[in-house]
Amino acid sequence: MKGVTVGVLALQGAFREHRRAFERLGAAVREVRLPEHLTGLCGLVIPGGESTTMAKLMRTYGLDEAIVDFHARGGAIWGTCAGAIVVAREIEGRPEQLRLGLLDVKVARNAYGRQVASFEAEVPIAGMARPFPAVFIRAPRITGVGEGVEVLAEYAGDPVMAAQGRVLASVFHPELSGDDRVHARFLELATSP
Numbered sequence: 080m081k082g083v084t085v086g087v088l089a090l091q092g093a094f095r096e097h098r099r100a101f102e103r104l105g106a107a108v109r110e111v112r113l114p115e116h117l118t119g120l121c122g123l124v125i126p127g128g129e130s131t132t133m134a135k136l137m138r139t140y141g142l143d144e145a146i147v148d149f150h151a152r153g154g155a156i157w158g159t160c161a162g163a164i165v166v167a168r169e170i171e172g173r174p175e176q177l178r179l180g181l182l183d184v185k186v187a188r189n190a191y192g193r194q195v196a197s198f199e200a201e202v203p204i205a206g207m208a209r210p211f212p213a214v215f216i217r218a219p220r221i222t223g224v225g226e227g228v229e230v231l232a233e234y235a236g237d238p239v240m241a242a243q244g245r246v247l248a249s250v251f252h253p254e255l256s257g258d259d260r261v262h263a264r265f266l267e268l269a270t271s272p
């Protein structure tokens with residue numbers, strides 16, 4: 080994708096892998112560490128990592144408000160795993176945890192249990208011809224979705240990828256599977272009029 084610059088929040092977590100996936104697709108990537116780094120981007124990825132640490136750092140640098148503004152001005156946002164927690168409206172049992180509330184879903188952190196903390200599954204995604212090799216790492220579970228939310232993929236009866244307007248969330252890690260189809264989907268969303 081020529082002429083497109085997408086941002087990856089680079090405070091903590093798996094941001095380098097996202098960068099490489101977008102670069103394979105021909106997009107330019109900027110690592111975002113301060114509010115001014117959002118200028119001129121069409122989209123921003125909030126990566127996997129540790130959602131409480133990431134949220135604290137976002138607040139420290141003023142990125143929580145800056146990202147909400149960026150979204151209000153038309154920027155696309157994609158949260159993966161911890162990032163999906165950060166964009167959610169509600170975090171079960173943790174009303175005090177900072178989140179952006181951009182996606183009308185309720186999530187439960189680390190909800191896939193200890194013995195299956197990490198696993199891979201072939202997950203069909205709406206609009207994709209072949210299932211996606213989804214890597215789950217201490218993934219949150221989406222336990223509720225609002226009316227305006229479109230569920231794009233499910234695993235074991237739970238939504239694992241969802242969208243609402245220009246916000247996308249996946250509880251798995253597409254940047255770790257070597258399959259760039261979800262990154263391509265996000266670039267389409269971010270560059271659509």
Ligand SMILES: NC(=O)CC[C@H](N)C(=O)O
Pocket residue numbers: 126127128129130131159160161162164188189216217218219
């Ligand atoms: N791989 C991940 O991003 C895990 C998310 C992490 N368990 C959290 O709650 O923040």
